[in-house]
Amino acid sequence: MGRLTTSDLIYIAYNYPACRSGMTSNVSYIDTRKEYMLYTWGKIVYRWRWLILGIWMMILILAVPLGSLVTEELSSGFGRTNTESQRGLDVLDQDMGLTQSSVTVVYKSETSVYTDRDYKDEVARSLQNLASALPEVAGVMTPYNTGDPYMVSSDGKTIYVVVQLDQSLDDAMDGMGNLRDNLHSDSLSVWTTGGIPIFYDMNIVSEHDLRRAETVAFPLVMIVLIIVFGSLIAAGLPLMMGACSIVVTAALIYGLAQFTDMSLFVLNIATLLGLGVAVDYSLLVVNRFREELAKHDTENAIAITMSTAGKSVIFSAITSVLGLSGMLLFDFMMLRSLGIGGVTVMILSLSVALTLLPASISLLGPRVNSLRIFPTISGMRNFYFWHRLASWVMRHPLRVTVPLMLFLLVLGTPFLRVNLGAPWANILPEDVESRQGFDVLSEDIGHGEAGPIIIVYTSPTSVFEANNINALYEMTQNLSSNPAVGRSESIFSLYPGFTLTEYQERFADNLSQVDPISKQIISTYANSNATYIKVVPSFEIMSDETKELVRSIRAYEYGGDMTRYVTGGTADLMDSIEVIYGSFPTAVMFVLVSIYIALLLLFKSVVLPMKAVIMNGMSIFATYGAVVLIFQDGYFQSLLGIDTLGYVDAVLPVVLFCITFGISMDYEVFLLSRVKEIYDETGDNTSSVAYGLEKTGRIITSAALIMVLVCGSFALADIVIVKMFGIGxxxxxxxxxxxxxxxxxxxxxxxxxxxxxxTPFINNKKRPGTS
Structure with a gap:
């Protein structure tokens, strides 16, 4: 075997107690039985194991029916805040009576045109069925009753209809299935699209994605656990703990949803973290228990496991909670609810690892190794792979550090040119009705019809005052000369050939010069205190050209005594991105500082926490770059089964940062906690790292593999944003x-x-009696 180094001797001493008597070093076994309150907690759990199991059984009995109702309480939207676009929508709703609850219905024929009698009769029959079945239908706008030629495709075979609903957005979402059931046609293809149908379909597809992810993830995780432990009993325990975490978390989310809006995506994050993290924590605890069981009876093995692995799990959960808490700082419903769900499942996973799991293995005792499939790996085997790897790396630290750091930095550089966007109908699979309707509407009639820009004006006097008419007229003239504008509609559309003076005369004295029929048409666009201009862009809703159009409209200086709001799909998504990244720096600082303090308290070192933060930052930066290469640039799209979006969803960097920073710290805590045990006893940094990595390397790799498999199961999702998150x-x-x-x-x-x-604050010298 060759000459043994000090590192090898320490390794042998900790793994093979019989060898210690022949060693000249006075290395002593690390006895953790008197360490901290967790040792006592382990004893308490052992003595009251039946009571603890009974309490958890009652919790699960209550959680199952509540958790099954959770999807009914979740919101399908992303959550607007007090943005300009939202204020504009409020004016349209409250001041002008234009409900936000509307559904776009697209009709298409392969043979006839919309002026044919059969086509007209079939549309009328379809809408009559709808109006008869749903009293919530407040009005229907069609190319027949409005005469709007822009509601018709150039070949006349496709039209769209706007169905206005006298309902809140949530009630309209709940009734979407019934609306579709009554919009059938025997001879025309019919699709519903727009905000409400898109979010309704998103809810359905998301739930399907969740079930599929669970179906794929559970057997894969079980296979990994069997390989790690070699025993069906030991392998089954972490999976059971993960299932318990998911069930109880769903019930808790149901309760929280009674008091605050929760995004439907919170279930995806809760399942992913509940399965991945709960299994990881249980993996660490069960592995340490099996080690201690070889040297102690069940009661002491539980106590020692709690004072060692339990301590690591607690600090790991703290760092994860701190990371996820960063999402609570955003005034954005989707992110805030993901933070609430993530924190909830982390705390619950910790509770399971400190109560239900030790109580369960207390009952099993040595039977935790029962139903063995693979034999126990025995012998020194050249000090195992991980010990040899760590020893090799520490003999060549610069040769490892410099190339790897350069690689991570280079991999992350594509993120410097990231194009942040926001998803719309294109995040849904192509066979979903609202996506199909959106595509048909965009391709046959125009991209702008699917996502118009609305410029809303309010006046404390009257929008028909001469100076206000002048400002509105100048705005429409400016729009007509902009190549990004397909067309615009406003109060001026009724008299397209008028001059400014003629408009001012016609609209004077609050429309006193306007005939009743024309006044009725004008009321579609204005009342005395508010009006709007509908702008149909020439490009897609989130194209660079349309976003620049929104910016130019907002930058345009207008006169009069009016207040202006620019809203619509593009403006709303742009405002959401601005809100998110306005809060992101604060969230980053909170996560970095709080996690640094937590690690400082755990390791009693100012250097290790700083190193951990920097390493996590580098791995996240590299991940950001890889995400840009895959989703924005289109690399590996055929392999991963995705369509190139040309952008990265704006929410993804935030969610990845908060979750990855916390979970990655789990592995840092797992490793360094074991390293610190040895260093506190021996004072030998090199051998402590080698021993710590050898003891935790297999567990960390297994835990990471489990998380990767769970994330991979979500990468199979049909919703692009979920797929992006799983891969990222x-x-x-x-x-x-x-x-x-x-x-x-x-x-x-x-x-x-x-x-x-x-550390300059704590006496961190080696303890007496160490080598």
Whole structure:
């Protein structure tokens, strides 16, 4: 075997107690039985195991029926805040009576045109069925009753109809299925689209994605656990804990949804984290229990496990909660609800790992190793793969550190040119009705019809005052000369050939010069205190040209005594992005500072937490770059089964940062907690890292593999935003667990030596009696 180094001797001492008596070193076994309150907690759990199991059984009995109702309480929207676009929508709703609850119905024939008698009769019959079945229908706008030629395709075979509903958005969403059932046609193709149908379909597809992810993830995770433990009993425990976390979290989300809006995507995040993190925590606890069971009876093995692995799990959960809490700082319903759901499932996973799991293994005792499939790996085997890897890395730290850091930086550079966007109908699969209707409307009639820009004006006097008419007229003239504008509609559309003076005379004295029929048409666009201009862009809703059009409209200086709001789909999505990234720096600072403090308290070192924060930042930066390459640039799209979006969803960097920073810290805590145990006893940095990595490397890799598999199951989702999140988080964990935790961490710890453990505040010298 060759000459044994000090690192090898310490390794042998901790793994093979019989060898200690022949060693000259006075290394002593780390006895954790008197450490902290967690040892006592382990004893309490052991003695009251039946009571704890009974309490959890009651919780599960109550949670199952409540959790099954959770989807009915979740919101399908992303959540607007007090933005300009939302204020404009409020004016349209409250001041002008234009309901936000409307559905666009698209009709298409392959043979006839909309002026044919059969086509007209079929549309009328379809809408009559709808009006008879749904009293909530407040009005219907068609090309027949409005005479609007822009509601018809150039070949006359496709039209769209706007159905206005006298309902709140939530009630309209609930009734969407019934509306579709009554909009059938025997001879025409019919699709419903627009905001309400899109979010309704998003809810249905998201729930289907969730069920499929669970179906795929559970057996894959079970296979990994069986390989790790070699025993069906030991492998089944973490999976059971994960299932319990998911069920109870769903019930808690149901309760929280009674008091605050919760996004439908919170279930996806709760399932992903509940399965991944709860299994990871349970994996660590069960693994440590099996180690201690080889040396102690069940009661002491539980107590020691709680004071060691339990401590790691607590601090891991703290860092994860701190990371996820960053999303609570956003005034954006989707992110805030993801933060609430994430924090809830983390706290619950911690509770399971500290109560239900130790109570369960207390009952099993040595039977935790029952139903063995694979034999136990025995012998020193050249000190195992992880010990040898760590020793090799620490012999060549610069050769490992420099290339890897350069690789991570280069991989992250595409993020510097990221194009942030927001999803609309294109996040749904192509076979979903609202996506099909959106595509037909965009292709046959025009992209702008699917997402017009609305410029809303209010006046404390009257919008028909001469100076206000002048300002509105100048705005419409400016729009008509803009190549990004397809057309516009306003109060001036009724008299297209008038001059400004003629408009001012016609609209004077609050329309006293206007005939009743014309006044009725004008009332569609204005009342005395509010009016709007509908702008139909020439490009897609989130194209660069349409976004620039919104910016130019908002930058345009207008006169009169009016207040202006620019709203519509493009403006709303742009405002949402601005809200998100206005709060992002604050969230980043909160996460970094709070996690640094938590790690400082755990490791009693100012250096290790800083290193951990920097390493996590590098792995996240590299992940951001990879996401840009895949979703924005289109690399590996055929392999991953995705369509190139040309942008990265604006929510993704925020969610990835908050979740990845917390979960990656789990692995850092798992590793360094074990390293610190040895360093506190021996004072030997090099051997402590080697031993810590050897003992936790397999568990960390297994935990990371489980998280990657769970994320991979969500990468199979039909909703692009869920797929993007699953791939992004899976990549982040894969990069962190392989390149960062297995290679960069030991290399940097070798370079920094005892400086790793330096602190100016706490006496961190080696303990007496160590080598």
């Amino acid at each position: 988080l899976g990549l982040a964990i894969l990069i962190d667990a392989t390149l960062v935790r297995a290679l960069l961490v030991p290399a940097l710890m070798r370079i920094m030596g005892d400086f790793n453990w330096w």
